[in-house]
């Protein structure tokens with residue numbers, strides 16, 4: 001296990017992201033939608049840095065099996081509790097990798113006619129993208145093609161509790 005992004009850098013970057021978001025929304029109410037389970041820690045830290053009116057909801061999807069490779073299919077496991085019609089939405093995800101998950105979620109959410117829909121991710125692996133045209137409006141860190149765990153990210157549902165974003169030492173097959 002090797003630390004890629006320390007807890008200090010994460011905290012500093014999230015404060016900056018929150019200021020960027022506040023600047024863009026200028027006091028309008030923001031509805032954050034976290035993608036379970038990976039985004040729960042990022043969302044928890046981000047929402048506490050935001051001043052002004054914010055509400056939160058969660059969706060759960062399954063896109064990865066127990067390993068490091070995407071199944072390529074996204075399934076909705078838990079839907080939102082409330083309507084997003086006419087609201088200003090920021091979809092909060094742990095990592096933008098192939099883009100399949102966020103592409104699927106954005107298509108689902110756009111059908112529900114939000115006023116605006118933006119994406120915030122802690123991590124972005126641009127070299128892995130499979131879906132063209134999907135990009136995040138707020139990115140914590142761009143990272144190389146390495147499988148990372150910690151700060152919400154898992155391997156086989158483990159390591160989410162690590163405070164730093166770390167690289168698993170075993171080589172990645174993708």
Ligand code: IMP
Nearest residue numbers: 038096097098099100101147148153154
């Ligand atoms: P995408 O659909 O390929 O963009 O992948 C999105 C999901 O894949 C994320 O929400 C993560 O759950 C998972 N994922 C992608 N890369 C990693 C990684 O390096 N570590 C842990 N999970 C990852």
